[in-house]
Amino acid sequence: MTGLLRALPVSGIRSKQPWFVMSAAKYSTHINSANPFVSHYYSFEADGHHQHPIAIPDGCVDLLFDCDQNEPIAQVCGTALQAKEIQFERGHRYFGVRFLPGYIPDFLDVSAKEIIDNQIDFLDIMPRAKPIFEQVVEQTDFAKQVAIVSQFLHAKSASRLSPLTRQLVGKICQQQGNIQIQQLERYSGYCSRTIQRQFLAETGQTPKAFCRAIRCQSAVYNINHSPQLAFSDLASELGFSDQSHFLREFKKLVSTTPLEYQHRVQHKTYLERIHCY
Structure with missing residues (x-):
């Protein structure tokens, strides 16, 4: 199944959120083939000079970290069902991992229906993940953040699909x-x-x-x-x-x-x- 998904058109599409890219001061992305259920990793700094960006439907679940030094937070974000305004804090640096369309991480203690069109605090549904949360938000290097989360996901199952x-x-x-x-x-x-x-x-x-x-x-x-x-x-x-x-x-x-x-x-x-x- 992994080979099939990698060959599908949506793999090339990489589930874009174009308004995030166009409203960011800087936007970086990394495609990591180590985990077959990950679409890509990304990082951006919220510009704040633009109106709040719009999330568009992508069929994906994201794990998104706000790496603010004072009040860091991580959220599990389900796909929007239609265009939806998202609020990012100006000057904050964000790091995210987007799973392939249709796939929901099996290690999250939440139902699929609860995630869709919703944002849930990561530590509320996975309290044992605090060490990985702290490692990610304290790290300022994008490549090192990718390595940290990639290693974390390596031992996890990301598919609960039949x-x-x-x-x-x-x-x-x-x-x-x-x-x-x-x-x-x-x-x-x-x-x-x-x-x-x-x-x-x-x-x-x-x-x-x-x-x-x-x-x-x-x-x-x-x-x-x-x-x-x-x-x-x-x-x-x-x-x-x-x-x-x-x-x-x-x-x-x-x-x-x-x-x-x-x-x-x-x-x-x-x-x-x-x-x-």
Whole structure:
């Protein structure tokens, strides 16, 4: 399954949060293949000169550390279900690890449903993790933070998904979220009722909500990497009935129109702002 996930389009997408990147004073990222359930690590300093950034649906769970010297905190953040304003403290340095779409760390004492569209204090649901929390927030070097968390995760299981749900997550990602429940029935051999019940119980999301998140990420990824992209072509590729439907959905999930987003990405030289390690 690991090899399959690494080959899926969503692995290349790396579950972006573009407004975090564009509102940060500095943004760094690192892709670590040591843990098969980790999408990537990232770090940024909140600028504070911009309005609060928007979180967009990505289907992922993040472990996010606010490394403030006076009041450090770590939170488990579930995927947003639509565009959602997030408050970061100006000048604070943040470090995060984003798990692959659909995967919820098995070592967290919380249900999948509780995490989705929510932020929960990390130490409240994993009090024994205080030593790792202290190591991360006291460290100022991004690479060393990555090494600390990577070692911590090495001994942990990050998947509580059954073979059926792993299969469905993989298929949805492979199709860029453009797949119907009837197609998932034919693909898996299970009825829609079983698929809906099991997927919701294990990921905290319905298959439809997860598909929306992956389609959102696919749209954002394509716009980021294709300056001359025709939105009519993108709408068709992602399975929207028409371009107007795509425009409405994009605005609901990304908080702006595709054209406005494209202009912002180009103005901010989005890809150049991301420092990879």
